Every structure is written in structure tokens, then in C-alpha cells.
Amino acid sequence: MENLLSNARTHTPPGTRVHVRVGMTEAGRGTGGTDRPGRTTASPPLPEGLPISVVEVADEGPGLEPVDAxxxxxxxxxxxxxxSRSHGGSGLGLAIAATIAEGHGGRLELDTAPGRGCTFRLVLPAADSGPERR
Ligand SMILES: Nc1ncnc2c1ncn2[C@@H]1O[C@H](COP(=O)(O)OP(=O)(O)O)[C@@H](O)[C@H]1O
Ligand SMILES: [Mg+2]
Known part of the structure; x- marks a missing residue:
């Protein structure tokens, strides 16, 4: 979360607007957790319709080419x-965040296209969604 916010600041031009959204919904193309064109992730999709908690950091920056995404x-x-070197980033932030998200049964994903900004989305199974419950 912190890394997503600092990325939105350091990897976009000064003054770029950033929107943070938090909510609960079900996994799907529009909401997150499942795959669709223009969305990348390091993790497998969650079952469609699974109750999820979502934290979204959406910037209005330049976005990324598919090859970078x-x-x-x-x-x-x-x-x-x-x-990137000017802000000392290691390039590890998103890899670590994605590993943590997957460890919790969720995933980190990115919706982007050139000129469309970057929307990073942390998707986690909702606390009471059955087998995941402890
Ligand atoms: N909001 C963003 N807009 C454009 N590019 C981004 C954004 N967030 C991340 N990136 C790209 O993804 C790369 C990897 O991010 P990250 O793993 O956090 O590493 P770091 O921030 O240390 O460079 C960044 O170097 C940048 O090129
Ligand atoms: Mg970073």
C-alpha cells in the first residue's frame, strides 16, 4: 500500500492526481481478481464471484506500455x-508486495494502457469467505 502510493508519486510527473479506493465486492473483470485484457499480475486468478476486499491506487499518469506492464x-x-535511479528505487517494491498478497490468498494486479494511467489493485479474499477463514 505504502509502496503503491510512493510509486504513484515517484513514477509520474509532478502534480499527477492519484485516487485511492477501498471496498468489498466480488472477484470479476470489472472489480479485480480475475484476468482480462489490459490487466497484468504475477499471480493466478481468484474464482469469479469470490468475496474480496480491494484497495486500489489509481494514478492519472502516463500509464505503461503492455510490454512494461x-x-x-x-x-x-x-x-x-x-x-528511477534518481529516487533510489531498487525495483523490488512491487515484487515483494505481490508475494505478500499471494501469501494471503490474494494478488496484486495492474490495469494500464499508454495515456490511461496506472491502476494498481490489491485484492484479498474477504475475511469471511469460507475456507480461508482461520
Ligand atoms: N504508478 C506508476 N506509474 C508508472 N510506472 C510505474 C508505477 N508504479 C511502478 N511503475 C514502474 O514499475 C517499476 C517497478 O516498481 P517497484 O517494484 O515499486 O520498483 P521501484 O519503485 O523501486 O523502481 C518502477 O521502476 C516503474 O518503472
Ligand atoms: Mg516502488
């Missing part, structure tokens, strides 16, 4: 190393 969850990947 496919790679942002890889360790050490930085779409623009020349610029």
Missing part, C-alpha cells in the same frame, strides 16, 4: 532505470 512485478525491473 507485463514486467513490473518482476524483481529488479524498472521501466525507466535512468529516471
Amino acid at each position: 507485463e514486467l513490473v512485478f518482476e524483481r529488479f525491473y524498472r521501466a525507466d532505470p535512468a529516471r
Whole structure:
């Protein structure tokens, strides 16, 4: 969450608007958790209709080309190393966040296209969604 916010700040031009949304819904194409064109993730899809909690960080920045969007969850990947070096990013933030999300039975995903900004979405199974309950 913190990394998503700092990414939205450091990897977009100054003044770029960022929207944070939190909610509960069911996994699906429109809500998150399942796959669709323009969405990338390092994790498998959740079952369609699964109750989920969602935290979304959506920026109005330049967005990413599909080839970069496919790679942002890889360790050490930085779409623009020349610029990224100036803020000292390691390229590990999203890889770590994605691993943690998957450890909790959820996933981290990105909806983006050039000119459409980046919407990073943390999707977790809702606390009372059955087998996941402890
Ligand atoms: N909101 C964003 N807008 C555009 N590019 C982004 C955004 N968030 C992440 N990226 C790209 O994904 C790469 C990987 O992000 P991350 O794993 O957090 O590493 P770091 O922030 O250390 O560079 C970044 O270097 C950047 O190229
Ligand atoms: Mg980062």
C-alpha cells in the first residue's frame, strides 16, 4: 500500500492526481481478481464471484506500455532505470508486495494502457469467505 502510493508519486510527473479506493465486492473483470485484457499480475486468478476486499491506487499518469506492464512485478525491473535511479528505487517494491498478497490468498494486479494511467489493485479474499477463514 505504502509502496503503491510512493510509486504513484515517484513514477509520474509532478502534480499527477492519484485516487485511492477501498471496498468489498466480488472477484470479476470489472472489480479485480480475475484476468482480462489490459490487466497484468504475477499471480493466478481468484474464482469469479469470490468475496474480496480491494484497495486500489489509481494514478492519472502516463500509464505503461503492455510490454512494461507485463514486467513490473518482476524483481529488479524498472521501466525507466535512468529516471528511477534518481529516487533510489531498487525495483523490488512491487515484487515483494505481490508475494505478500499471494501469501494471503490474494494478488496484486495492474490495469494500464499508454495515456490511461496506472491502476494498481490489491485484492484479498474477504475475511469471511469460507475456507480461508482461520
Ligand atoms: N504508478 C506508476 N506509474 C508508472 N510506472 C510505474 C508505477 N508504479 C511502478 N511503475 C514502474 O514499475 C517499476 C517497478 O516498481 P517497484 O517494484 O515499486 O520498483 P521501484 O519503485 O523501486 O523502481 C518502477 O521502476 C516503474 O518503472
Ligand atoms: Mg516502488
